[in-house]
Amino acid sequence: MIAGNANNAHRNESVALALLKSASAFFIVSIVVLLGYLTFEGTKLFTVDHKSIFEFLFSPTFSPDTGQVGAAPFILGSLFVTGFAIAVGGPFGLAVGVFFSELAPPRVAAAMKPAIEVLVGIPSVVYGWLGLTLLVPLIRNMTGSTGFGLLSAGIVLSLMILPTVISLAEDAMRVVPNSLREGSLALGATRWETISRVLVPAARSGLAVAVILGIARAIGEALAIQMVLGNSPTIPHGLLNAASALTSEIVMDMGGAIQGSVTQHALFSMALLLLLIAMSLIVLVKFVVRRAT
Amino acid sequence: MSRFRAIAALAAGALVLAPQVAYADTTITAAGSTALLPLVKSAAELYQNAHSDIHITVTGGGSNVGIAQVAARAVDLGDSDVIARNQPELVDHKVCVAGFSVLTHPGVGVKNLGKKQLQDIFAGKVTNWKQLGGADTKIVIINRPRTSGTRGVFVHTIMGGQALNESGLTEDATGTVIAAVKSTPGAISYAVFAGTKTSKDGHSSTLEGIAELSIDGVAPTEENVTTGKYPIWSYEHIYTHGPPNKDVSRFIAFIQSNSKLVHQLGYILTRDMKVTETDR
């Protein structure tokens, strides 16, 4: 009597669950196919073309037509612009995140936060376009260089990672229990002492995650920096020099790489490297979060 | 539940059917050389005005892009400044000849250079215009990426086996090269006549904001190209994957036969050439 008079609902339930599960499985399939494809294509440089991984990672000459596949200029370029962005945009973003969580009166926060969310939504080409029409001429006039180069790209990227860092930093600060705030203030600490000695240390793993995800955002950015970086496939020796990054080189060369050519294989190796960096950042985030709890 | 099932069926149907939906009319796609781009694009606009049932989309990307994409059947036409080697499936249609200028920022103070001097500049051995008798300005080399046919022609005709120094800027296309040379003091680069010259009443002149160099005293003019005195030129090719179909072949013929357009844009008709490529 209790069992089985809801057969129809039951069948729907299991059909629905099967659908939901297959939609979820699509994620696993996607990442596995993506990783598989990129690993397959990205290792052909070493397995089919017999280039050494050492050359790919450390050689400064990238000229696949003549068989030289050193990606060091791009790796250094990516690391540099990302480092620049996080060195400038990181502290700034953290500060603004702390501000929103701890200092901003609700009305000020309500007015300012939509602005930050607009920043997130601005397409990267628009940042690139602004860099191209505003920043590059400015730097050219101020320094006498071409204006294209690491400095321009670094500044553009700093701005682009701000919203990510700000919102994650704010979230990290907000989960710190109020009792800590009250406890510190009750001991006679000033607001700044409370923030710097109690709240920031308490939120440090969340703040670290904010910075790490800022790095992930920066290292994957392609067009905005491609437009202002100057795209010179050489190892840069100064802030004002043109350079190239992993992402921007892919943008430049991909369309013309003949299927199965060394060039295409090298570009896929670079894409694979980017993916591995991005995924190791995720693992790092997991590690930081796990250690904190 | 039936509603739910209907939605699921629709979604599945959309997924299966979407790729099957075909064009209503004839479509021709072209990609490749940015040196040939002005001609193909202009021709496409004219051709479509006359044939409203034909859709032509044209993109650049560089000669190697054109060859790669036509080989992969991603486009119908692959435009190239250089010959596609070892790809027997590609059929070559020579459409015209293009000359290429060496162009500089107007402030460099140099009007003529020898081939050897050009090699020294582009190999990075000479780094200041002062060393060549010009202004005291750092030389900024602006290259095209490796996929560029213009770059291939330049290296082939001028560099004599030396590698390009790539520490300067790299620009995607003819248009961006010209924009970058205009705005960068000390800049030097190479680009197709169609990009460096403007034509008015049948007379062509150098585009405002840049300077064109003579090479060993020979000015970059159409006449000097046809007689073979000026070194940097090449045949412009349109490749198809196998023999073209009727529509594609008509469009190619339209480009080849439109001498007015070819002249107006700074290209040279193949029949006007007094030398052949092997003479170089």
Place this chain on the structure above:
Amino acid sequence: MIQARRRFTDAFASGALWGAACFVVLMLAALVGYLIYLGGSAISWHFLTGMSSEMNAGGGVGPQIYNSFYILILTLVFTVPVSLAAGIYLQEYAATGWFRSAVQFSAESLATVPSIVMGLFGLLVFVQTLRWGFSALAGALTLTVLNLPALTRVTQEALASVPGTLREASMAVGGTKWQTVLRIVLPSSIGPLTTGIVLISGRIFGETAALIYTAGTSVAHGRAAYDLSPLRPAETLAVHLWYTHSEALIPDVTRIGNGSALVLLMMVLIFNVVARVVGRALTMHITRKA
């Protein structure tokens, strides 16, 4: 003495934080102002609806705007059902277990894949392997994979905002889980769900790197530019902004660029405002809370 120094430090630090926040907002205002200044004169009815011209000055971005919306809608058609389903599964069904962890980790990993790498993947799979060529469909499917994680997260958060008591109430009258989700939980989360979907639509609208080698950089001429077929090259507005710059064949590339950048910015603003207003209105309508 010490008190005074502490108070000074406090005031100084607060001032610095205020300064940083104001700087960011002023910077945004400056960027927006600059783009309006640059692009304002470029935008006209003709610019917004006109055919793009590749050789002559005075072209518009009509086909590009059309393609942006076309690809956006196509992407949503694929993304919304899948991420709704995955979000429901993760939030309502899968409490624990290896499958859930695997899905969760896959989603997080997908979320960090750089869009240019996703574009490369799309090129390889849809354009080359499946031989669709550069097409709106290849672009939309690439964007689908790119945006699934974000939309799934939005779904999860929207579902989490529905009080558990409503689920209990449905169960307590004999509702199955699926009935509960479909009839109670989803409708109750419509506000935040809408906000999230519209915000992500804004991002899809402006996406570029993943589209260059999937949807392509060209549009057809004439009325063919407004073709409904998903298997045609479909340059979007954002790609157009990048491509006009990278090709720079158009004589008035600066004007087109400035105008396109401003249109993109305005679209982002519109998407943001719509997301907020509509989401809030729906939430209020549903929950009767002011």
Place this chain on the structure above:
Amino acid sequence: MIGANGRGGPREKMKVEDMNVFYGSFQAIKDANLNVAEHRVTALIGPSGCGKSTFIRALNRMHDLTPGARVEGRVMLDGENIYAPSVDPVTVRHRIGMVFQRANPFPKSIFENVVYGPKIHGLRSHKALVEVAEKSLRAAALWDEVKDRLNRSALDLSGGQQQRLCIARVLAVEPEVILMDEPASALDPIATSKIEDLIGELKRRYTVVIVTHSMQQAARISDSTVFFLLGELIEVGTTSEIFTRPKDKRTEDYITGRYG
């Protein structure tokens, strides 16, 4: 004599045998045994945290929805174990409805709230749904207050009206047993007394089990009373017995206010 043990009195509707409930490793209910008489109101009382809510939620398998919760032992409904593997928990909840501590109307119209259950159980005809809605709302003593605004949002109702709507919603699926988890705890005295009057009506057609934090309420409305303490079912008896002659010292202490 009215008793919960079924001797000579009313039929036994539900029977709990050796029930243990765990949240993870924490044991919330220890070896509980109970008989629930048909057409009677059984009240569960005890200090907060004593497990009475946990116990009542185990009676219609609501714990299935709580991650980490586990129920051992048997709960018989008309002689069938609702925890048997062949039993569908959804059907169990169809027959054993539940009303919660806080009113939880769906963010839908009053009408849609009431007919939600019948609809998901397959009733399609609009006419039939309208009839069910009126019948249920009348039975929940809400009809006169809402009959003119059935299409207004349920969230526009007052707290007391919302709770009676939730009761109507349960009644609409015609359950046999109604479980109530402190249904009046969030209500003002007037609304509370309406709910109490309603419960008195309901027992003529249904079997009611109610958790209450108020001993006075238990005394007013219930036929038998169960006392819980620290997860243990201490004592069961007729309400008058429990309140006048508790057998267990701990029950007496609670009744006389020593547990606060």
